[in-house]
Amino acid sequence: MSFKIIVLAKQVPDTRNVGKDAMKADGTVNRAALPAIYNPEDLNALEFALRVKDQIKDAEVIVVTMGPFRAAEIIRESIYRGADKGFLLTDRKFAGSDTLATSYAIALAIKKLAPYHLVVAGRQAIDGDTAQVGPQTAEKLGLPQVTYAEELVAVTQKDITIKRRLERGVETVKSSFPLAVTVHGSAADCRPRNAKRLMKYKHAKTLTELQNETKDYTHLYNERPYLNIEEWTVEDIDADVEALGLSGSPTKVKTIQNVVFQSKDSKALGTSNEEINDLMKELLDSHIIG
């Protein structure tokens, strides 16, 4: 039996580069101005999985991502870097899912891929920094969990030893399989794309992407089945629609408020020696410093 490692990866808007043009005049977020990227800690998760694969014979790394059609990019990127294959959960009925509904869908997809040894997620996705989907999925699968993994210390067919990064220190733990792991951003960076894999899988596509091509490549994909990226809908994972999307999400956004800072009466200063010195003097005199 092969050793199956499932990686959860998400495509996210690059909130790290939120510039001024990221906000529209009406105060809403201009998603178009934010490039979609591979969630950074999910790349650490992918590397963690690939390192396990490097040490175990017949190990297989499978990426699962839930998102819109274009999230197939995440699967291609994973394959270029060494993953064996991927599944894209995509369906309008998933839209609006909070972390509970997301973990429900992802857990069902993982059950379809059973038996497996490891489920590896990033610690958190930068679009919300919730760090919830990993543990929530683990709970739904009844798996023990190791959060904040920083280093793969050792792994065999039977067990795994992992160093964790905590707020104030480190901890080394050991576990048997099956197990869920969430990987911290301080773990090893992901290896780059492999040139050979890039050539081989450059045209890997989902059915939806193929249907948008102007030319008919069906024969090519029949000849080379490894180029097919499978899409799964709500029916494919036998999900209860009520447990998905808005209806399956207990958290609701009641209001969104623009931040209007209550302007204080502030003193505006320039950078002349005099102005800086006066300020420092004032701070000293009022015993705020000194």
Added chain:
Amino acid sequence: MNNIFVYCEITEEGHVADVSLELLTKGRSLADELKIKLEAIVIGANLKGIEKEIFPYGVDFIHTADDKRFFPFTTGPHAKILIKLFKEQKPEIVLFGASSIGRDIAPRIASALKCGLTADCTSLVIGDHEDKKQNKVYKNLLYQIRPAFGGNIIATIINPETRPQIATVREGVMKKEIKAENYKGKIVPFDIKNIFDEVDFAIQIIDRHIEKQKINIKNSQIIVSGGYGVGSVENFKLLFDLAELLGGEVGASRAAVDAGFAPHERQIGQTGVTVRPKLYIACGISGAVQHSAGMDESSKIISINTDSHAPINHIADYTINGSVDEVIPKMIKYYKENSK
């Protein structure tokens, strides 16, 4: 209406963690407003006497589970106990610290109980909600307030239908305050007989190095904080020089941490530390909500920024329109020549 529960974390030294005491304080005031009781849960080893640290915060019931296998924390047994307890007690609200432990376990609980969870709240308030579509009014919900996606907006999250309403809050966001030194509640030992499976103890800890908190930004009275605009690790050294001179600490924005100018432990804001110093000098920080959420209660704020319209300037007492590398050396020079 049922009660509010706070999960109390136990520190290396065997005390209740600050973040939990802060949440007990908040829990007490929410409980008063809702006219319900406040309950605490402590899971650990050798808990004898721990109630003395907890009752003064106005706690009516303490649920304890005491066993040598419960410390150091592992997810399995703690989650098992909490899920069982909450299924029996059906709390109205549950609060966890947004710590390594709280953020590990809270999502498991929410997943098992199929209820909502909001991470990193910066404020918790009771309020009503009218669902116009269903023509339904929900009374006394917990508004879980946090900055949201992309900054510049604050979202109020609610869980109208599901219970408990679960939230995590970072250390320092709420203030801790003793209710009454001799407040008396009841201790309720939790029966752990026959509840565990082998899988609950699947994780074996083989080594631990936990340090006492090294950098103490939270309690520092003066903070010199740098953002992306500081530009380089070298320029950040200027901030360290000034902070040292003033007897303060150096903080950083997330963009500065991401750029590698400062380590994550110095990050201030929604996903970092919350601070309330006497003086906060914001150097090259634009002032996104996620940042200001962690420092806007500072007594005096000075902003040094090349952009006179930077949002941070709205909350600053003094704004210096100029470059960090020009201004800081001048401050250092004046201070050296004129203090004492």
